[in-house]
Amino acid sequence: MEGGKLFAERLSRRVFIKGAAGTVGIAALTAGGLGVFSKAEAKGGGTEKWPWPYEKLDPEKTAEIAYAEWYRVFCGAAVINSVFSQLSEKVGEPYTSFPSDAFVFLEGGMVGWGTICGSNAGANIVANTIIGPRIAGPECENGAAIGADILQWYSEAALPTFTPKEPRQKAKIMQTTSNSPLCHVSVGKWMKASGYAISSPERRDRCARVAASVAYNLVKDLNAWKDGTYKAKSSWKPASNMGITAQQNCTECHGANIPTPPAKKI
Amino acid sequence: MEGGKLFAERLSRRVFIKGAAGTVGIAALTAGGLGVFSKAEAKGGGTEKWPWPYEKLDPEKTAEIAYAEWYRVFCGAAVINSVFSQLSEKVGEPYTSFPSDAFVFLEGGMVGWGTICGSNAGANIVANTIIGPRIAGPECENGAAIGADILQWYSEAALPTFTPKEPRQKAKIMQTTSNSPLCHVSVGKWMKASGYAISSPERRDRCARVAASVAYNLVKDLNAWKDGTYKAKSSWKPASNMGITAQQNCTECHGANIPTPPAKKI
Numbered sequence: 001m002e003g004g005k006l007f008a009e010r011l012s013r014r015v016f017i018k019g020a021a022g023t024v025g026i027a028a029l030t031a032g033g034l035g036v037f038s039k040a041e042a043k044g045g046g047t048e049k050w051p052w053p054y055e056k057l058d059p060e061k062t063a064e065i066a067y068a069e070w071y072r073v074f075c076g077a078a079v080i081n082s083v084f085s086q087l088s089e090k091v092g093e094p095y096t097s098f099p100s101d102a103f104v105f106l107e108g109g110m111v112g113w114g115t116i117c118g119s120n121a122g123a124n125i126v127a128n129t130i131i132g133p134r135i136a137g138p139e140c141e142n143g144a145a146i147g148a149d150i151l152q153w154y155s156e157a158a159l160p161t162f163t164p165k166e167p168r169q170k171a172k173i174m175q176t177t178s179n180s181p182l183c184h185v186s187v188g189k190w191m192k193a194s195g196y197a198i199s200s201p202e203r204r205d206r207c208a209r210v211a212a213s214v215a216y217n218l219v220k221d222l223n224a225w226k227d228g229t230y231k232a233k234s235s236w237k238p239a240s241n242m243g244i245t246a247q248q249n250c251t252e253c254h255g256a257n258i259p260t261p262p263a264k265k266i
Numbered sequence: 267m268e269g270g271k272l273f274a275e276r277l278s279r280r281v282f283i284k285g286a287a288g289t290v291g292i293a294a295l296t297a298g299g300l301g302v303f304s305k306a307e308a309k310g311g312g313t314e315k316w317p318w319p320y321e322k323l324d325p326e327k328t329a330e331i332a333y334a335e336w337y338r339v340f341c342g343a344a345v346i347n348s349v350f351s352q353l354s355e356k357v358g359e360p361y362t363s364f365p366s367d368a369f370v371f372l373e374g375g376m377v378g379w380g381t382i383c384g385s386n387a388g389a390n391i392v393a394n395t396i397i398g399p400r401i402a403g404p405e406c407e408n409g410a411a412i413g414a415d416i417l418q419w420y421s422e423a424a425l426p427t428f429t430p431k432e433p434r435q436k437a438k439i440m441q442t443t444s445n446s447p448l449c450h451v452s453v454g455k456w457m458k459a460s461g462y463a464i465s466s467p468e469r470r471d472r473c474a475r476v477a478a479s480v481a482y483n484l485v486k487d488l489n490a491w492k493d494g495t496y497k498a499k500s501s502w503k504p505a506s507n508m509g510i511t512a513q514q515n516c517t518e519c520h521g522a523n524i525p526t527p528p529a530k531k532i
Contacts, residue, residue, distance in 0.1 A: 047365040073401060097363045099313040102409075104399035105390050111414045112504055114511035115447060116381040124371050133370035135339060143368075148377045181381060183511050188527070191510065197530040198505050238378055239464050244457065245380035245449050253519040261454070264463040 047094045050132025050140050055090045056226050057083065059219045066215035067164045070208035076106025076118030076125075078208070082215040083126045083222075098129065109183025117183040119207075119214040123150040126218060131225065145232040146221045151181040152234040153217055155248065159186070160209030162216050169205035179249045186210070313360045316398025316406050321356045322492050323349065325485045332481035333430040336474035342372025342384030342391075344474070348481040349392045349488075364395065375449025383449040385473075385480040389416040392484060397491065411498040412487045417447040418500040419483055421514065425452070426475035428482050435471035445515045452476070 066082035073081060080100045087095040103125070105111050106118030124147035131143030158175035167173075176193045178186035187198070187207070196202040224230040238246040243261035250258050332348035339347060346366045353361040369391070371377050372384030390413035397409030424441035433439075442459045444452035453464070453473070462468040490496040504512040509527035516524050 047363050048367050050368075073399070077399070094363065094365070097313050097360065099360070099364075099395055101314050101399050101402065102316075102391070102395040104401055105394045105410045105413050108505060108511040110382055110387070110390060110417065110447075111410050112511050113414075113417055113447060113502070113513055114504065115513070116376055116387075121376070121382075121387070124376060125368070128371045129365055129368040133339070133343070133367050135367065135370055144371045144377050147371050148379070151377065151379055181376075181379060184513070188510055188525070191528050192525060195528050197528045198510055199530050236379070238380065239374060244454055244464055245374040245378050247379055247381070247450070255521075259454070259458060262457050262461050262463045264465050 047097070048136075050130075050136050050143075052094055052130045052132075053091050054130055054222060054226050055087065056223045057086050057219045059216045059223075062086065062219045063162045063212040063216040064164055067162070067208050067212040070211045071168070071204075073101055073104050074107035074118060075207055075211045076122035077101055077103040078211045079119050079122030079215050079218065080126055082212075083130075083219065109187075114184030114187070115182060117154065117181055117186055117210070119211045120151055120154055120181045122211075123147065123214050123218045127222065130222065142225055142230060142232070145234070146218070146225065146230070148234040148236065149221060149232060150214060150218060152236060154181050154186075154214060155179055157213070159190075160206060160213045162209055162213040164209065164212060167205060168208075169202055171202055173202060173206050173209060179252065180247055182247075185249075185252070313363070314402075316396075316402050316409075318360055318396045318398075319357050320396050320488060320492050321353065322489045323352050323485045325482045325489075328352065328485045329428045329478040329482040330430055333428070333474050333478040336477045337434070337470075339367055339370050340373035340384060341473055341477045342388035343367055343369040344477045345385050345388030345481045345484065346392055348478075349396075349485065375453075380450030380453070381448060383420065383447055383452055383476070385477045386417055386420055386447045388477075389413065389480050389484045393488065396488065408491055408496060408498070411500070412484070412491065412496070414500040414502065415487060415498060416480060416484060418502060420447050420452075420480060421445055423479070425456075426472060426479045428475055428479040430475065430478060433471060434474075435468055437468055439468060439472050439475060445518065446513055448513075451515075451518070 062082045065085065066078045069078035069081045072078075077100055080098075080103055084095045084098055084100050103118075103122065106121045109115045109117060110121075127146040127150070128143035131146070132140030134141045134144050155178055158177050160173065160175065174190070174194050176186075176190045178189055180186060187203070190206055191198065191203065194202065194206075196206075221230060236248060238244060243263065328348045331351065332344045335344035335347045338344075343366055346364075346369055350361045350364055350366050369384075369388065372387045375381045375383060376387075393412040393416070394409035397412070398406030400407045400410050421444055424443050426439065426441065440456070440460050442452075442456045444455055446452060453469070456472055457464065457469065460468065460472075462472075487496060502514060504510060509529065
């Protein structure tokens with residue numbers, strides 16, 4: 001088992017661990033005297049058997065749902081609901097049992113702290129819940145790969161890329177590039193460029209359109225994965241290449257003085 | 267409905283919107299011509315009826331499970347599984363149907379990008395899935411409040427606070443304070459202070475102990491909430507007080523030159 005290796009480290013080495021933990025689950029803990037039973041055994045592997053059944057969705061329709069849902073449940077849950085509401089209708093379980101609305105807390109970069117943009121977090125949740133975690137076998141690595149692609153695309157795109165058919169705000173919503181997947185940086189750069197305050201209707205509509213933009217791109221990737229044509233686009237492997245988990249915009253926080261992480265002792 | 271208000275803004279105003287969206291769900295979208303049905307109707311409100319049944323857990327045992335699980339599913343899923351595996355046994359559904367292992371991607375601050383520490387994300391997922399999102403009524407606001415408390419406690423504590431009974435690494439694991447809920451900052455400061463590399467067994471054990479420390483504190487708060495004695499500890503309201511979603515360590519990225527966000531037009 002690849003204990004302690006980060007996704008980015010693993011991708012670079014391509015070590016396959018097919019089925020290592022998928023069926024054993026946390027039953028292994030019982031041997032350690034903790035008396036925990038296996039969830040996988042208890043439920044017959046239902047929701048933790050990957051991939052979940054997926055049917056291709058219309059990116060445009062998905063984006064419109066995300067846009068509308070933002071005004072009810074905000075960025076993270078809007079992205080999740082834009083996909084899972086449709087799959088609940090087309091497929092049913094296990095989508096209907098996923099508590100999407102619980103993810104309202106992703107708003108504002110997690111309860112307003114400005115960390116990961118909720119749309120990015122929501123997209124990663126969707127991709128990894130459908131395709132599965134990398135520990136479930138190499139075929140499930142596309143979940144994390146699509147998630148990483150979303151982070152990279154989000155950082156590099158002039159957002160929002162999607163304009164709803166009937167926008168709530170008629171004012172022009174300008175596009176800005178964040179160079180970061182963080183809410184604080186993404187929203188901050190947009191606010192600085194546009195002059196709109198955090199509580200303005202325009203800022204809110206901008207974030208609703210960003211959620212819609214992310215949902216659109218997420219479904220494009222999921223559809224390609226379903227078709228067997230998906231290829232990972234992100235090549236960012238910070239742990240193995242930089243020696244630390246990191247974004248790509250080092251100098252925005254560190255200036256020219258980027259600390260050197262401790263090297264591995266050989 | 268409180269469309270577009272951030273959690274931190276709302277907390278400061280204490281506007282109650284009891285039951286606003288809980289039962290309507292996304293059925294409202296149907297009126298908009300998108301043809302989406304209501305998940306809540308489809309499943310009878312099962313997993314999106316809050317709070318989920320909770321039974322008090324032993325913080326020490328929970329932390330030991332999180333520590334062991336880190337070596338299988340890493341920080342985020344380890345924290346989720348440390349709570350949900352026990353509740354799957356004590357309570358059963360809806361915990362048994364939650365796909366905890368899908369959250370392996372939270373590792374390394376989300377697929378290695380160093381954003382929100384997976385332990386913090388996992389704790390927020392647990393608190394909000396059990397207690398519910400704030401849009402489900404004022405009694406559900408404690409989910410986001412416990413999540414915010416975890417972010418603040420994590421930022422201010424000398425981590426890790428928990429030492430497992432049988433640690434995998436016998437070397438002393440030093441404690442560092444991150445002043446941030448981000449993986450990059452938390453791991454980076456620990457690496458700098460300790461001299462250990464990202465891929466070292468000591469760094470891995472440090473992060474396993476951090477996951478255990480977060481799980482310990484999460485369960486203490488959940489138990490207090492169950493007893494009716496929980497009181498929100500975090501008072502961080504960045505959107506309303508600072509004009510932007512943000513952490514509290516502004517000068518670590520901005521130096522002395524902190525941009526002024528655009529003010530609300532009156």
